[in-house]
Amino acid sequence: MAKMSIGAAFSETFAFMKANWMQMLIWVGGALVVVGVLGFLLLGSTFSAMAMAPNDPSLVMGAFGKIFLFALVAAVIFYGVSMLIWRGGMHPGEAPNFAWAFQAGPALAFGMFVVMIAAYIVIFIIMFILTLIFGAALGGMGGFSPEALTSGGASAIGGGAILLMVILYIAMVVFLLWVQGRFMVAGPVMANQLTRNPVTGLGESWRLTGPSQWTIVGFYLLFVIGIFIYALIAGMIFGGVLGAILGGSAVGAILTMIVMAALVYLPIIMISFSMPVGVYRAIAPRASGDVFA
Template sequence: MIKMSIGAAFSETFAFLKANWMQMLLWVGGALVVVGLLGYLFLGSTFTAMAMSAGDPSAAFGALGKIFLFALIASVILYGVCMLIWRGGMHPGEAPNFAWAFQAGPAFAFGTFVVMIAAYIVIIVIMLILGLVFGAALGGMGSMSPEALASGAVGGGAIFVMIILYIAVLVLMLWVQARFSVAGPVMADRLTRNPVTGFAESWRITGASQWKIVGFFLLFTLAMLAYMFVASLIFGGILGAILGGSAVGAVLSLIVMAAVVYLPIMMFSFSMPIGIYRAIAPRASGDVFA
């Protein structure tokens, strides 16, 4: 376990993407196509049916069941592909292990879901405690209504406390994400289906670099938001001028925007955990960029 530098994390992230971009493009692009087709098959008429059967609980529950089933299948596909990308990048030349990937992926997704739910519960408890402690400063729940805010009845001190609490919640969530950021790469590196192994090892090896990882997340998020804004502005304007406002033009615009905006962001997002993993455990999978 070593201390990570933010520069090393960016360097390893881009190096992984550079070495594996073709594989990632094929896997992620293929997964998005499959998920899109399944979404059309599962949900093509679901929302229309919900709108037409407003007030019918059985129809609403049936539609929600289809949405949940689609989300479950989509998560299995996307997380399985993520495992294939990580394993293939860290162990080049190894044949894809689909049986392992599509078991380890959902297990990792479930572990992530449990961790985030636990984090939210802790945050809610902390917020309740702080709400009781600073109840006088916050001026009571009634003073936090829109009318009170508009009339200026809420004091500046209460607003300041609210802002601090909001920032603290964001920092806490980033910290939790940082501590478990390399759980997936650990599972891929060790070829395990056990998410406890991944999360426990991630907690151990990120300890020395936890706040640097938080800083890396912040910079990475800002960079991705800037890219999304600029790319959407440029390509959205060009496509709007070329294709016009027709239905076919709208569909083509969505496809192009997905290819030039969302697909690159997903590829960078898949590379980021590996970048952190390589920056804090450089001896693990030394052939990753071979």
């Protein structure tokens, strides 16, 4: 276990992507096609029916049920594919283990769901306690109303309360980034050890990320900002060029969506799959099978 540097994490992330881009392109592209077909089959007629009868409560409830089912199936597919990518990249030449991947992937998804629910419960409890404390200081919950925060003698207290709420919001975002960072390498750990137990991955991730936890938060934040800037600039360039070339026809719009998905969103997904392995390689001892460079 080593203390990570942001430069090493970036280097390992792009090294993994460079060594495994074809494998990721096949798995991620295939997953997108499968999810797209399933989405059309499960939701296409549902959205058409809702457009014809938007005020039918039974139709709306049925649509929510189908959307939840689709989201669940899509999560199983993408988490399973992520396990195939991580295992294949860290142990090249090994035959894909579909049975393991599509058990370990959903298990990790469920584990992360539990972790995030626990994190939001902690945030809710802290926010509730602070609201009670500062609400009492401002004369009850009404002290947080716009009138109370801007009127007379309460203006100074109200300004402090607004500043406190901004600080708490920033603290909440940092806390969620920290939680994500502490469990970022759970998937690669499970892939490297070929385990289906999410507790093993989550526990080992917590142990490995301890010495570098705030460096990982900074790396994650820089990556999110970089991806946002890339998506914004690439979307404007490709969208504008394709729009000018293909015009505003329906066929042109479909072709634009396909090209945008291939040139903008697919690379972002591939980088997102590479990032956890990059962090894992930067903080964990290299196993003999982990040979990508």
